[in-house]
Amino acid sequence: MPSIHDFTTWEPVLRLLLASNAERYAAPSVRVAGRIGRHSWSLALRRQPPPSGRAAQIEDMQDEFDAVKRVQSALADTDINDISFTAKISLTGKTALHLLGPSPAVEPGIGNPHPGALILVEGSLPEPWRRLPDPVPGAVPAPSADLVLLEQTLRERLPDAIGATKAEIAAAEARLGVTLPDELKVLYRVTRARWEWEDWGDDYEAAERVFAAVGCELFPLDKLYVTDAPSRYCRWEFAAKEAVVTPPDAAVQGLVGSPGWIAFGDNGGGDRLAVDLTPGPHGHVGQIIMLSHEESTGAELLADSLTDLVLERPSGHRGGGHDDRQPAVAWVNIRSLESVEAAAHPGLEVLSIGVWDDEPVSLSPVIGLPRLRTLTAYPGTLADPLEIAKLTGLEFLELGPQEWRVLLDAGAVPRSLSAAAIEVRGNEDPLPIVAIANELLALWDRPQIIQTVIEGDLGPVT
Template sequence: MIDDRTSAQSIYAFATWEPLLRLLRADRVERYGTAAGGAIGSIGRGWWSLDLGRARDFQEETEAVQRVRESLAEAGTGSVAFVAEFAPSGTAVLRLLESGPAVEPGIGGPSPGALTLVEGAVPEPWRRLPEPDPGAIPAPSADPVELGRMLRERLPGAVGATEEELAATERRLGLALPAELKALYRVTRGRWEDQPYDSEAADREADAIGCELLPLDDLYIADASSRPAPWGHAALEAVTNPPGAAVQGLVGSPGWLAFGDNGGGDRLAVDLTPGPGGHLGQIIGISHEGYLGADLVAASLTDLAAGRLSERAAPEAGAPLVARVNRAYLPSVEAGAHPELEVLCLGVHEGPPLSLAPVLGLPRLRTLTAAPGTLADPLEIARLTGLEYLEIGPDDWRVLLDAGAVPRTLSAAAVDVSPYPADLRAVVSLVNEILALWDRPPITETVVEGELGAEA
């Protein structure tokens, strides 16, 4: 879809882009002796990716990019990719490629990211709910009375939550607060404004509790939606729940009640949906660096405040749910095939292209990624009847599209290209062809043209 828009005060104004276009053209002339071939890149409100040589003026680059970023904010646009074409006469043609809600930004370059083919769809791990354990009970150490006594002794003068404030929080969250958590907030509700003239109050509170406490108003349920991830990463995850695990290996849970922080960005939560080896109300740590699972921190809030922390237990090894076939991991598809397999990733390996025959018919296989050139027969993909995510190279997509064999079970997909493809517009055209199969909004192209003057 091509549009031709002009505006003196928008992302579509040539003046907005002129400093960057001059910088890109000069860089190409310096590196290649000519600007022929143009340049591509992408810019977001907080980042940018440009194909520039090593010898460059970062201040000049930053200033040029900043003009574009300001226009993005003005237009309410998150990011834009572009193709710039330079003529020896001085004419510059800029093609702005804007993704709609169905296309995630690319990672590390202007190529489109994953395509959400079904609106609102999320990968299977983000749909996974905790396995119920009606027999789960609190740890013997859980003692709301003792917890309250310890905290009042350590935090004299702290302002605690009222019963009405606690009740209002329960109504907001839609669940009853655990007894230990109520005991904690009855001593301190965690608001910095309760002690505005004491710069050390927060440190004393964290030392007393064993973590940085979230204000009562910020208490939240750490379900799967609280841990978002791009489709291209999330589709490669798989939930495991080893027998006897204390914590269920979920993305999130309606029973994970986040109340604190470890000071490094990891959340602490009361776990109301423990694993078979855990306790109701145990304290878990939710890492901000990963998407799955949580670590057992303490058997109870009382233990946390008393400094009785739990040791991490290594999970039991089972059949891997994710198989990576490449030089560093598995040597073949056969080596990773088993009935529980969920994710198959084919990368650079020794030997000829690979057949998918060993995984045809596997009941749980939902994700396939295959680097360009790794598939012996792309049409075998059509025989994988449970795929929800597919990431393959442009040539493999072309085979599927021409044969009308794109799996209609897909919820998301991606085209595997390097961050700087040889022909970005061809990739965009292919992406739009895939989006059209699901009647999803396409990537649009807007042409902006202007004069830079002849090359020096």
Template sequence: MSTLHEFTTWEPLLHVLRSTHTATPGAPGGHIAGRIATDAYSMSMPWGGTFTMHGHASDAADKEPELDAVQRVRGVLAEAGVDGVSFVTRMSPDGPAALHLLHFGPAVEAEVGGPLPGALVLVEGAVPEPWRRLPDPMPAAELSPAADPAALESFLRERLPDAVGATEAELAEAEARLGVALPDELKALYRVIRARWEDWNGDYESAVQVAEAVGCELLPLDELYIADAASRWLSWRSAALQAEAVDTRSDTAVQGLVGSPGWIVFGDWDGDRLAIDLTPGPGGYTGQVIVLTREESVGAGLIADSLTQLVLPGRVKRGPRSRADVEPPAVAHVNIRSLRSVEAAAHPALEVLSIGRWEGEPLSLEPVVNLPRLRTLRAEPGTLAEPLEISRLTGLEFLELCPQDWRVLLDADAVPRSLLAAGIKVRNDVDPLPVVDLSNEILARWDRPLITRTTLEGNLGPLP
């Protein structure tokens, strides 16, 4: 671990934290917690009692001691090959200080925005159910009447007479790498332009001409990739609580999926990705062009019925079909602003039940006990009338509860064995150490690697 577990490595940071949290050191139960990571996006630091994301302190020009102290630890993390570490410290105004370093390990996701553990992954390699879904077979799916590989190739050769195209051997190599046959329209496109930067001799205008001709920034042939579920990573908790359920209805052109082995990404469209869809929905065409937006991790939108339609001028483009959402949602929120009862959320298609802020009597889970697709439950503290009812939800794969409700389940040995991951619902300002102890108790039930805690002690001297 290099010098990561030496008190002197952390001493400058502890001095800064003690000076900016004058009400905390020495207070009964007082603690200061944060997370430092080599990736600034994953950091959170409690400057002045307020968490700041990405490790940035406000008024950075006036915060050189803070930034220097953080950079000192980040440098040691990088040397040790450690992505990040959470910390909890208790310091006395007189000088004694204890620092607890928390290494989450392979079974725990770090939570962006704080020092607490994120999702506890109880089964190695497990992913949420939407990430496991494969496209439904559509044997009747056909090419669009607008698909015309010959016309597409002819148009592009006219627009890009000096372009360097791919050879048949290069096309075959791309197919072998991807494990799927390229559709005729895509091969026609790359026969004209293989989109390698070296082919343009550093001429940016040539790249612009290609983008204007094709309608997007074309990926080089050897950078085509399959937009399967693994290519659209999301944290376990976020994925399990997806607000947009994955579904495919009878009139949809694009199947409601996280990813598909038939989505071949070929272009960049203002930061979003364009793909050829070889696994269309019941209302779509094989080879249609879809967009995977960077804001979403589920689903894709329809752009054109074919690549020919996308590229050739005068061909009508089309976007996602709008349709009334007449069926109850697969994700239900019960709280003071949304649904007012668990009964109102219960229906056979329900997958995710989220119980939030509640001012009435605690709620029973009886109405959702036998629902076949319920996979996720999260409940705010004090919202459940009887936490042990959770043991009857035999299909749950993700469960997020407050420590008190987890305690009830653990003491009764009633945690559903179907769980693949779990979360502990607490405020970001709570002491992480009891949360870590509870997390390890849950992890131990599945024989998973535990969160390790290393305690360092030293003396900072009295406050000035």
């Protein structure tokens, strides 16, 4: 199998892209680009629709699958998981293929060949992912927590279950570095939920009985884990736009994760159930929460106690009323706020300026705000990009190529940044974008995006 740096590895992909750009053959050359990873790819191909009345089949795209598989096989022989590329193809077939990447300091782009977030400070995390729970000194278990009733109910529902020993529970606590709450210990003393091993074997009905008895797909003891912030992965450019907010009447803190959230089950749809040992201002220690797989922050209160969850008793919490505080995240665009002035207040953390039909805006209303840490601005929306130099607390900045060019040429890129991103409109040539990305990485002495040029010949374009 040819290597990733052999032109023959890429030739089938390039021919497919060239065929999809036939209307551009009148130009002196054709530029194509894409991204291929070990398990996914993004190529601007025009696929033929299937025959009327039939859904698309793999064989309808067999040429594409075969071409991509050739590159993926070459990737598998390297330490590269994902690679972007662009190629300039002349009408004679002479081709200059540029392979872009990888760099350990750059996240892959999404659906395009352009680089994703640039990690300027190694190991850095956005502020919401660094946030720890606030102490709630008066928090206590819910009155509904009843160890005797919980154990009695579970044993009645699961008379043949095999329970965990004290040693097994102690081992789980040592592994997690936290003392399990009493209700959780009661649950595992009744059933250790090791259904995929020796307890139940292939008896899936036994597993379903546990689901019905407890109210979730119960994890075995050695699969319990702490749902702290690192366990809830999110790409930098998305995570930086989040904010951790806990209303004063909340039962659950609006965190990304907590050292006191112990995941013990799943609802069958990918959402985790956890015991909460760090509740919100109006919550209870040991309450049961659910972390949605579709959300990056916060959790939903399911029950005031594990006893309530098992007995299917609803929570008595009636929070979630009106929060008088101004939002920490503001969007200025044609659909949301109409000005930067309307977004500015001392608690503002994230400002995103989107598509804008009016004159470019000034950032002067947000200069000096104490908590502003993220700024994103769609290309062409800023009246003076150099105003960014006055935002001394930024940790993430996303701008268009021209705005970054202004900051770089003036030596005004904020040194407070931990990460950055380049907002690209449409099908822009990846090479100038990569050049800007490498300039930014160089300012922090971070690994560059590797560029490899491979020359080849596809034959005359017809």
